[in-house]
Structure formats: structure tokens, C-alpha cells
Amino acid sequence: EDQVTQSPEALRLQEGESSSLNCSYTVSGLRGLFWYRQDPGKGPEFLFTLYSAGEEKEKERLKATLTKKESFLHITAPKPEDSATYLCAVQGPGTGGSYIPTFGRGTSLIVHP
Amino acid sequence: DADVTQTPRNRITKTGKRIMLECSQTKGHDRMYWYRQDPGLGLRLIYYSFDVKDINKGEISDGYSVSRQAQAKFSLSLESAIPNQTALYFCATSEQGSYNEQFFGPGTRLTVL
Numbered sequence: 759e760d761q762v763t764q765s766p767e768a769l770r771l772q773e774g775e776s777s778s779l780n781c782s783y784t785v786s787g788l789r790g791l792f793w794y795r796q797d798p799g800k801g802p803e804f805l806f807t808l809y810s811a812g813e814e815k816e817k818e819r820l821k822a823t824l825t826k827k828e829s830f831l832h833i834t835a836p837k838p839e840d841s842a843t844y845l846c847a848v849q850g851p852g853t854g855g856s857y858i859p860t861f862g863r864g865t866s867l868i869v870h871p
Numbered sequence: 872d873a874d875v876t877q878t879p880r881n882r883i884t885k886t887g888k889r890i891m892l893e894c895s896q897t898k899g900h901d902r903m904y905w906y907r908q909d910p911g912l913g914l915r916l917i918y919y920s921f922d923v924k925d926i927n928k929g930e931i932s933d934g935y936s937v938s939r940q941a942q943a944k945f946s947l948s949l950e951s952a953i954p955n956q957t958a959l960y961f962c963a964t965s966e967q968g969s970y971n972e973q974f975f976g977p978g979t980r981l982t983v984l
Contacts, residue, residue, distance in 0.1 A: 792973075801875075801963075845913070862913060863913035
């Protein structure tokens with residue numbers, strides 16, 4: 759069974775204070791690891807897909823990295839508008855090759871001005 | 872216009888009532904999903920469909936049913952609503968393939984009294 763654990767559950771930062779969010783996973787035959795951003799009361803919005811260990815992707819102040827056991831979402835010099843819940847999901851063959859993603863519970867990030 | 876739309880956006884109903892939540896997409900994706908989100912529990916999969924003739928149960932399908940009326944439409948029904956079905960419901964779509972990101976609708980906030 760695929761498993762995804764995100765830590766910390768909640769993170770408070772001051773504007774400009776860089777930090778990282780962690781996503782630890784267990785999956786047989788990883789096909790992709792996804793990061794999403796979710797604003798309160800809205801649907802998750804896709805950020806990145808990582809396919810193999812060592813891969814990195816960047817978007818503005820966000821940088822996602824991947825190892826064989828975990829992924830990090832690094833936030834450099836965050837701004838208040840980066841406040842959101844960040845979700846991690848992994849996709850493997852699953853039961854019967856269904857390739858349904860498994861989501862973590864998310865990290866709630868608040869950036870104070 | 873949004874690629875994935877959900878109606879209604881908010882609904883308050885009473886225990887025992889039948890409720891239908893609707894999802895439409897203009898992305899041309901074959902795969903559609905229904906999730907519910909509860910505080911602290913993350914996204915949980917209710918049902919998914921890989922094409923019009925393919926419907927599959929997710930991890931929490933009890934008390935729910937679905938209908939895939941067309942490639943672009945996927946409805947979720949609660950035959951007899953109960954208070955613990957109060958949650959935020961999301962529809963999502965993705966392309967065929969084993970490593971494609973999902974695109975989420977704006978969500979339906981359902982309250983069962």
C-alpha cells in the first residue's frame with residue numbers, strides 16, 4: 759500500500775525566512791511525485807511533477823527535490839502570498855495497475871509580514 | 872472560463888435527503904475523480920472513472936454513487952445524506968497515462984444537518 763507522510767503539519771514563517779517542507783513516501787514503482795498548492799476553500803492547484811531521484815524543479819520562490827524516499831519543497835524568502843496548504847502525492851501502479859495517486863495530509867504554511 | 876466546474880458550490884441539506892453534486896470539464900480528459908476533504912484527513916478518493924464505461928470505487932465509496940453521463944460529466948450522489956458526510960467535495964480530471972497531474976474543480980461545500 760502506498761503511503762505519504764508530510765511534515766510538519768503546520769509551519770509559521772516570517773517573511774523572508776526560508777524553510778523546507780518534507781514529503782516522505784513508500785510506493786512500489788514510483789511513476790511520479792506531485793506537489794500541489796491549496797488555498798482555503800479552493801481546489802488544489804498543480805505545482806510540480808518529479809519523476810526520478812535527483813530531479814529538481816523550480817518555480818519562483820519554490821524548488822522541489824526528490825530522493826528515493828522523500829521529497830522536499832524548499833521555499834526561499836517567502837512572502838505572505840505563499841501562505842497556503844501544500845499537498846504531496848505519489849503515483850505508482852497501485853492495485854491492479856490503476857495508477858491512482860495517494861495524497862499526504864498536507865502542510866499548512868503561514869507567512870507573516 | 873474554468874476548465875473544471877462543480878455545481879452547486881455550497882449546499883445545506885437535511886439528514887435522509889438525496890443530493891447530487893455535478894462536475895463538468897472542458898479539458899478533454901478521459902479520467903475523472905471524486906474526492907472528499909475533511910480537516911486533518913486530507914483528500915480521500917470516493918470514486919474514479921477512466922472512461923464513460925469504466926467506474927471504480929475508491930477508499931470511501933460507502934454511502935455514495937456516481938454516474939458518468941459523458942466524457943465531460945461525472946456526477947456524485949448521496950442517496951440518503953447523513954451528518955458525517957458534511958465535507959468539502961472535489962472533482963478532478965487527468966489525462967490517460969500513469970504519471971499525469973490532476974486538475975481540480977473549485978469544490979462543493981456540503982453541510983448535512
